[in-house]
Amino acid sequence: MSDELNIDVIIDQAQEAMEKAINHLEAELIKVRAGKANPNLVDGLVVDYYGTPTLISQVGNVTVADARTLSIQPWERNMLQPIERAIINANIGVTPQNDGVIIRLFMPPLTEERRKELVKRAQGEGEHSKVAIRNIRRDAIEKIKKLQKNGLSEDVSKDAEKNVQDTTDKFIALVEKHLAAKEKEIMTV
DSSP states (O other), rough: HHHHHHHHHHHHHHHHHHHHHHHHHHHHHHSSSSSSSOOGGGGEEEETTTEEEEEEEEEGEEEETTEEEEEEEESGGHHHHHHHHHHHHHTOSEEEESSSSOOEEEEOEEEEEHHHHHHHHHHHHHHHHHHHHHHHHHHHHHHHHHHTTTTHHHHHHHHHHHHHHHHHHHHHHHHHHHHHOOOOOOOOO
């Protein structure tokens, strides 16, 4: 395999890994609730369905009733208690209200202090993503330097390193953009 082809593979792998870091950040930021009802709040919550761990979204209908209310309508009435228990055990900061037919989750209005905590949490997730992206960059540049030691020309090596750095800068900027949007969402009363 030619060195140029190797470089393309290294750069493509780095970019793919950085995209995964961004996707992970987006998934984590969705979990940081901004005081608005969002069905993603119960994503990943598992309920015991006749002895089988099952996602809440697979045993009931999860809908946004209004800006601050999420409702869960189980398809079977006997699933009300297990769903309620799963939400309480998940400790997502919301207490379920069970009226015997539907479970409602009322999002409490966020205090200024709580908003600042959520912004810090979002920024922490952003920092994890930045570190992951920088590690990917480091690994890609190490691979390029290894190729250079094995006979790759210095010019091609420098161009490849610049390409990796440009890709890194692009993804770091994307992290910043996501964080700015989430901070705005959290701080909007």
